[in-house]
Amino acid sequence: QVTLKESGPALVKPTQTLTLTCTFSGFSLGTSGMRVSWIRQPPGEAPEWLARIAWDDAKYYSTSLKTRLTISKDTSKNQVVLTMTNMDPVDTATYYCARSPNDTPFDYWGQGTLVTVSS
């Protein structure tokens, strides 16, 4: 059974750095072709893909956010971590992690974690 769960602070202040952890089970990021992405969704808006990390540690980032994002993995712990620097109120959103095996789209998602940026 595949599950993913996001964890991190519900509230961050402007200019702070956000660190989110995706803890998953039912698959391994050590498996060839496996990938995990972070996706966010501001209230009432469409999802926005942020970053992806693959089994071979290849990393890709959103064009507009790449200077603020870092994605990493701990295969032994079944975790993927996303850090986003210099948080702003416009970054208020539900943040999801999702897996994508091989060349397939996001098939399993976490339930998401709402992050509010406010002083």
Add this chain to the structure above:
Amino acid sequence: DIVMTQSPDSLAVSLGERATINCKSSQSVLYSSNNKNYLTWYQQKPGQPPKVLIYWASARESGVPDRFSGSGSGTDFTLTISSLQAEDVAVYYCLQYYTTPYTFGQGTKLEI
């Protein structure tokens, strides 16, 4: 970045009638080496993450009712619900996974 544009933004359809949602990409998402379109349709209900309905533009995900179908190739795609049910009220998104950065359409809100 590939821009995904959906139409319409919102749609009201009577129960039992057909619903059609369109998605256009700013460049082709057809991968010539395997002849697959890297286009997915998602359904999202309030408070839930998106759920895969259709992948490779026309392949129905396991467990998805056969009233949902996808078509199109290259840059133009369509999601069709053949006979709308009450539980189909949701927001529908297309996603291209042809290349990073992956990009979603802006969404189509489907109502009864």
